[in-house]
Amino acid sequence: MPYLGLQGNALLAAITxxxxxxxxxxGYDDGVMGGVLTAPSFESQFHMGSKMQGTVTSIFLVGAFFGCMAxxxxxxxxxxKTVSHAGSLVLSLGAVLQSSSYSVAQLLVGRIVAGVGLGLIVSNIIMWQTExxxxxxxxxxxxxxxxxxxLGQLIAYWLEYGISGVPSTFSWRFPMAFQAALGIATSVMLLFVPESPRYLYQKELHREAKEVLTLLNTHRGGVNEEALQITITEITEAIAIESSQATWSDLLKDDHxxxxxxxxxxxILNACQAWSGSTPISYYTTYIFENSVGLSYHTSLLLSGILQVWFLVASFGTWYTIEKLGRRISFMVTAVGMTCCMAVLAAMIAINTKTSGIVGSAMIFLYQAFYTWGFMGGIWVYGPEIMPLTHRAKGxxxxxxxxxxxxxxxxxxVPEAITNIGWRVYIIFASFNLAFVPFVYFFLPETAGLTLESIDLCFMDRSTTPVKKSxxxxxQLRSGVAAVLEHEIEAGEKKDVVHVECSAKD
Structure with a gap:
């Protein structure tokens, strides 16, 4: 029985x-490096300065970059699915290389290999789920x-805290090796879920695509035929509109x-996520508590674990805000919140007292809440949403x-910057967060509630801006009126009029 006999909401849950x-x-890699870098047995094994610590951490991201390009x-x-499978196995290989390292060179190779694997996974799996x-x-x-x-960060931090008292290299080798088990588990789970129906339609595998959509639209033993046909029509019409110019060069052209x-x-939005300050807080939480705030190693490790518990609890709020408030409001409000947190954190580190250290630590907790309510979930949702179907994989x-x-x-x-300019690092991140607000307001259309195909209309209508069109x-959706676009595509002397309906539920 395909997909373990799951259908409807149960199948959606398995996909999620x-x-x-x-x-x-x-998340596990984000969390594991934060604790490993400051582990005494790791430091005695590799004898790294702050610059090399930054390289060992960031070289993983170089691998992820090439993984995304691949x-x-x-x-x-x-x-x-296939690319995600490959990524899971490549990441597992990288984890084995890291955990067995006895030299910085081998550690760097393992980091790069694992990064390539994660790049393959992340750039595919979120798009697959979105579709x-x-x-x-x-x-x-x-x-x-x-x-x-x-949750991945949480597992990493508490696993490291639990074995931090072990004096041998097991205290950092085991956490790195555990990532391989997670990679294999991901690959196994992918065997029991369907491929994207949008990808299947692009490959003209219509029967397989319809089977997947039928299962997704089956509830309590019955198929929602109306929703099924609307979805099929939207996908096939979107492919018809976009496939006429489905080339790499179109990514750089102002096409139809x-x-x-x-x-x-x-x-730009994905770059905003890194420059918001979330990346160093993810990778260097323990390092920041120890070197910026001035706490001891064990206190920093404990506080980092507590921070991840708070981060997970706060993320549940995103489940509500991302649809109720929409993408734009969530982005702008939380960007202002992150700006304030980074500014206060900088001031507290500059004052450098015990009380200011407590306030600074609180700002890191508050920052993580704002980040998860807006940028963490919103950016990963928004990127695949606004991509044209034919270019979604490349884009x-x-x-x-x-x-x-x-x-x-x-x-x-970041490690060198903290050493050289101290609290001013966080002023830089505050400035970037503040700059995100006008960018979102003027350029990003709201996508909440719209089907992936109907989002095309926001950009294809040249008579207005995407923000106003959305x-x-x-x-129209709130008033129950269908949004219709009569879009003409010239191909020699032929013109096609495409009717796309935009519904609140698909």
């Missing part, structure tokens, strides 16, 4: 958990999967679906590569 497992891998090339040929999720639940489901990212604009927005690969490239730069410089479409 599988995507979540991929993000546990992501994904952009392979995704359209192999499919979302399988119904429009009215897409934000909720992707945000809930991203809570698994924090505005591919260049959409890819650029996704790339999302490039956008995620921009995240890794930006994260590499930030992660590489607001207009959402008003």
């Amino acid at each position: 958990c599988t995507s979540g497992m991929g993000f546990i891998l992501f 994904s952009a090339l392979l995704n359209g040929k192999w499919g979302r 399988l999720s119904p429009g009215h639940l897409r934000g909720l489901l992707v945000a809930s999967a991203l809570s698994f990212l924090i 679906v505005r591919s260049r604009r959409r890819v650029a927005l996704a790339c 999302e690969g490039l956008a995620t590569a921009c995240l890794w490239l930006s994260a590499f730069v930030v992660t590489e410089i 607001n207009e479409m959402r008003k």
